Amino acid sequence: MARYLLSRNCMSRFTQGYKNSQRLRKCCGCRDFSSLNVMHDRQNQRFTITLDGDGAVSSAVLKYTIRHDQQVELMSTEVPQSHRGKGVAAQLAKAALDFVVKENLKAKISCSYIRKYVDENPHLGYQAHIEDT
Known part of the structure; x- marks a missing residue:
């Protein structure tokens, strides 16, 4: 379903x-x-979703940086106004956090949306990979 x-x-x-x-x-x-198809661009340290709406193509982006060995800072999510409230940021957050878990990294969260996503989805087990600041 x-x-x-x-x-x-x-x-x-x-x-x-x-x-x-x-x-x-x-x-x-x-x-x-x-x-939604989330693309991970490791070289530019971002997750991107290409969005098509009303004939215009735009992108939603989650940016991160590698702080040290085994540490990632999840910095920001940006979703075009026309696509907000449709689950786009949640897909970006899930992809980034799944990456953190898969690579066995620790994450510092600087983005309030990603923090909210982790807090609202404790059943996904991301909390064990989050550094408290």
């Missing part, structure tokens, strides 16, 4: 009787949360 991240508008419509996810996608253009 596909998972959808619902905007406030969609959530309101959903609770008012929109039971079918296909109808939800049509109501305000919510996208399949799992369909």
Whole structure:
């Protein structure tokens, strides 16, 4: 079953009787949360999602730096205004944190959104890889 991240508008419509996810996608253009393709550019130390909306192509970016051996600083997430609230930043955060876990790194979080994502998803086990500052 596909998972959808619902905007406030969609959530309101959903609770008012929109039971079918296909109808939800049509109501305000919510996208399949799992369909976003996150690219990891190690050389430029960033995770990127290319977004296509209304014929214009833009990107959402999560930037990080390698501070020392085995330490990463997750610095910022940037999502174009037209794509906010649709799960794009969550996909970036998940990809970056999965990278930290896979590579057995420690992460310092400077981005408030990534901190919020970790705090709201304790079941994903990222906390063990986070340095408290």
